[in-house]
Amino acid sequence: MPTRNSFLRTLVIAAVVLLGLVAAPSAAFAAFTDTARANPQFSTASLAAPAAANVTMTCSFGIRATVTVNSFSTVANANYHDIKIFDRSGNLEFTGDLSKAAGKTYTSGYEVIGTWTYEIRGYYKVPGTSNTWTGKVLKGNLSC
Template sequence: MQGKGIIWQVPAIILAAVLLVMGVQTSPAHAKFNDTERGAMSVSAARIPAPAANTVAVTKSCDSFLWFGQAKISIGTFTAVSYANYHELKIIDPDGVVQFTGDLSKTAGKSYSSGVQNVSNLSGTWTYQIRGYYKVPNSTNSWTGQPLTGTLNCP
């Protein structure tokens, strides 16, 4: 009969242990970590400079005959700008309106002619800008360089 008492004592001990564990209220664990690490991260940005004036061959003229004339600006040779993968020519008329934007990698983008028009429409200062861009591949984003600016004065 002594063996039967042990059989009942084991489940009673397990039940008491389970009830004891369930009755003990536990608080959530909290931990706080403080550590500082310094990483050496070097970051820089490229600055796209303006083309050097002595590396660009510009031909410009104001041709007129009687009451008609035309403004002409052409880019011959030019040296590519550091960090740029695209170069552009922009022509601005005396009223400040952009008349032409050309891709300098294409023959058609290297010259502008206003076409024959009344001399009064030509008079004033025409401005040309040559600048490099970095166009990000597979994106519409680009970085714009500083322009080389020149003028053509038509009487």
């Protein structure tokens, strides 16, 4: 027959084990109350069209054209500018990088000259990525 001490000892052990089982899972839950805010690593910018450009076209015998960008207004926030030149049929003839001297002049092959158009645009090329933001275009007409 169990004695009174052994019964109490069993009851205390069972209570401690039960209390340990109930308290242990609550220790695994955590609550975080601190907040921190990071400054965003991005922003937005609007790239306007260049305000003005001085682009000339000279023709040789009406069958060969030379287009030269003498000057243009740079676009705020842009880190790259280009020109696209279209022939009288609207076909793209040339794309030039306006940061390089070679990108500022184009001489066509032999073809019928008429009224050509050009587009100058600023871009923001995001460093370290292939992302590019495209600005609005400045359009103009050229003729000899």
